Amino acid sequence: MGTTNQQPKTDAGHRTDIQGLRAVAVVLVVVFHLWPDALRGGYVGVDVFFVLSGFLITTHLLREVERTGSVSLAGFWARRARRLLPASLTVLVVTTCGIWLVAPAGAIGRFLGEVMTSAVYIENLALAGSSVDYLAVDAAPSPVQHFWSLSAEEQFYLVWPVLILGAVVLSRRLRSTHLCPAESSKPQYRRAVGVALVLVVAVSLAWSAIYTVRDPAPAYFLATTRAWEFGAGGLLAVASPVFAGRLTRRSIGGVRGIRGVRSAVAWAGLAAIGLAAVAYGPSTPFPGWAAALPVLGTLAVIGTAEPTGRFAPTRMLALGPVQRIGDLSYGIYLWHWPLIVLLPLGLGRALSWVDALAVAVASAALAAATERWIENPIRRGVLSARRPRYTLVVVAAAMAVVVILPLSTLGMAAERLTAEQEKIEALVDANPECLGAAAVDSGDCARVTAVSAVIPDPSLAAASPEHCITDIRSAELKVCSYGVPADRASRRVALVGDSHAEQWLPAFAEIASQRDWALVVLAKSSCPFGPDQRFSKDMSAEVLAVMNESCADWNEQALDWLDQHPEVSVMFTAARARNAVVADETDADWQGTASRQYRERWAELAPTIERVVVLRDTPRMNDDYLSCVAGSGEGAAELCAVDVSEAVDRDPAVEAASDSPDSRAAVIDLTNYFCPDGSCRPVIGGVLAYRDTHHISWVYANTLVPFLSEEIDALIP
Incomplete structure (x- = not known):
């Protein structure tokens, strides 16, 4: 992380505990x-880094104020940039080459794109935005995704000296107007x-x-939700001279037990960090209140200021290998x-344990x-001998080069x-024997490999x-056209629904072209x-409320559009089957409520729509299906x-x-082309059938x- 390796000196000497904490993190x-x-x-190791940064940087800035009476913003930013x-x-340039x-x-x-956002330290903002992009949620992580924490830290470095300088200037102005009692400037600016x-x-x-x-x-990614972690370390830096002084006086006074207390607190801090690392997981709401455990643990270790008791953790943290890490x-x-x-x-495969160990060693090397x-x-x-402005210009130029690359x-x-x-597309158009779904339909494909990979x-x-879909939070009604122009079409049809309807777009676009249909x-x-009030335990109340409101609005717009276009004679629709809705008390379960709401919505369709065709939802894969496919070779299927169950x-x-009394309603079920012989396969006829766990490729x-x-x-x- 971005905390400096040049440790502040204290009366007790070099802070090996801080260097040891960095190794732990x-x-x-x-x-x-x-x-x-x-x-x-x-992942709580990142929070340890944030607290350390807050403590160290605040310590440096306070010492500069004590020494010069102010903070040189250009000097501070230049030092951070050089460090x-x-x-x-360098890592971004090498990674760019590796990507290619x-x-x-x-x-x-x-x-x-993420290399560029990382180079200007806004990767955390980019990830925060993509985390609510439905099409990007399941995207594979990029090789620079870890720059989110560095981006949050750089944003801290940009704001923190301004905040401290502002507090110092304000304290002086208050003294000059006699609104504050006359005190020495040192405690006043610290206050x-x-x-x-x-x-x-x-x-x-x-x-x-x-x-x-x-x-x-x-x-998880935003600096605003993490600022308090930096601030907690900063508060300890403000209080540490007084705290350390009291410890010293008590020790000199002969209170031998204080060493044992400090050792116990330091161990408790390390235990808190370890407990968070072991007890927390992907389902832990984070950062929020949960981040307090590793934050307080880090503060406890730093605040005890390298206890020297017989059973203190200082010796462990001061070990040569720990310090080097x-x-x-x-x-x-x-x-x-x-x-x-x-x-x-x-390598073309998942990392083995040996590979993982090699990565750890290579990272250190x-x-x-x-x-x-x-x-x-x-x-x-x-650069260290140059004026700060020169350094900042050189750094800005270097960042520009890394963005331009x-x-x-x-x-x-x-x-x-x-x-x-x-x-x-050319391969699919050539229709080779046993490619994709054709392997299911033909009994002669059992031993035929349609493609080499x-x-x-x-x-x-x-x-x-082709993609045509409105975002999860938006109510915008996108209307996309495929096939032939409406004035030349033999029929006009609509594909309507959620992403499990849109996943069929490539197939319907081709069918529309073959049949001279105008597809919207x-x-x-x-x-x-149909149902517009989703229910999900895995979704926050805010997102759920926005999503439901926009969904209800979108449903009404879609219905109005279909009413205003009577030339549409067939509507195909599909939806994710396991997306629960808010159950009505009149129904036995949420599926019953959803089913009734579908029928009610279809009943509102104009009589000019001759058919309402439901595509049965596609089967689901296990969460690890991609890694399984990558590591299983030809046996992945x-x-x-x-x-199938x-x-x-x-x-x-x-x-x-x-169950609909409406004679227009019908069902198309292609489950057999995903689950032949009762087994649903991620690879069929040499084709990866899914783009994620529940959308087809x-x-x-x-x-x-x-x-x-x-x-x-x-x-x-």
Whole structure:
């Protein structure tokens, strides 16, 4: 992380405990990333870093005020830039090269975009935004995703000296107007800074607790929900001279037990950090109140100021290897994540335990090399003797270069993606024997391999040339047209529903072109055409309220649009079967409520719509199906399959069509093309059938065209 390796000196000497804490923090993070099941809460190491940064930077700034009476903003930012940016920009440049070498075509553009946001330290904002982007939620992590914490820290460095300088200036003005009693300036400015930090901690902690409950995904990344962690470390820095002085006086006074108390507190702090790392997990609402445990634990270790008792943890933290890991912690943090993401792409398989150990060792080796040949020469070299403004100009130029490098290649990434899409489309159009769904329909395909590798690769599974869907929070009614122009069409049809309707777009677009249909698509994420009040225990109340309100609005707009276009004669619809709705007391369960609401919505359709065709929802895969496919080779179809009883959900829309008195309602069920012989497979006929656990890939949708056409022929003359 970004905390400095040049430790502040205290009366007790060099702070080995802080360096040891840094080692503890980076080990927690690396173990969590390499072996997440072994340490499910290891992400709290980031919070340890945040507290350390708050303590160290506030200490430095207060000493500058004590020494010079002010804070040089340009000087502070220049020192931070010399310390942090050489290593981080180096990692970004190397990672950009790695992306082009091993990343699949479907991921290159997104990865390069995140390199750019990381270079200007707004990756946390980008991730907070994409965390509510329905199409990006299941996207594979980028090799620079860990820059979110560095971005939050850089934003802290940008604001913190301004805050402290403002508090110092305000304290002086209050003294000059005699609103404050005459005191020595030293305690006065510390008091002003302390008051400012208390306000920051109080407001940020309250916001973190509220926002983590309301919208946990973006709350995790934002600096506003983390500012109180930096502030907590800052408050300790404000109080530490008084606290340390009291400890010293009591020790001199002969109270021998104080050493034991300090040792116990330090151990308790380490235990609190360890408990959080072991007890927390992905389901823990975080940061919020839960972050208080590792934060308080870190404060306890720092606040005891290296206790020297016989059983104190100081000796353990001061061990040579621990100190060295602390020295390299920033570099280790920078290097480990790109290796974790890019190495499996280069190897073509998931990391083994041996690979994971190699990543850990390589991260430390790269950190040591970066420290020796890049960080130290720049931090202590020619830039250190230059004026701060010169340093800032050089740094800004370097950041610009790192942004321009991926930016200049985005066009090539787009061309590469288009070429891969066209190659796959040509393969599907050629209709080779036993490709995709054809392997299910033909009994001669048992021993035939349609293609030499699974297509598309996971990065291309969601990279459909066609997309038309409204975001989960928006009520905008997008209307997209495919097939032939309406004035030349033999029939006009509509595909309406949530993302499980939109996933069929590649197939319907092809069918529309074949039949001279004019196809319109009206789709909204997590919003079926019918029930508009979702219920979910995994979704925050705020997101749920916004989603339900926008869904109700979108449903009305979609109904109005269909009423205003009587030329639409057929409506195809689908929805995710397991998305629960708010149950009505008149129904036995939520599925019954959903089924009734579908029928009520369809009854509102104009009589000009001759058919309402429900596509049964597609089966689901296990959460680890992609890693299973990656590690199973040619046996993925069988080894990663899910039993039909687990993969296929009860579908309220199908029940509504089956029970509807409306003769227009009908059902198309293609489950057999996903689950032949009672086993639902992620790879069928050499084609990756799913883009995530519950959406089908655009390639497999295209291979289903002839079989979907047969079903349509049976319903629509």
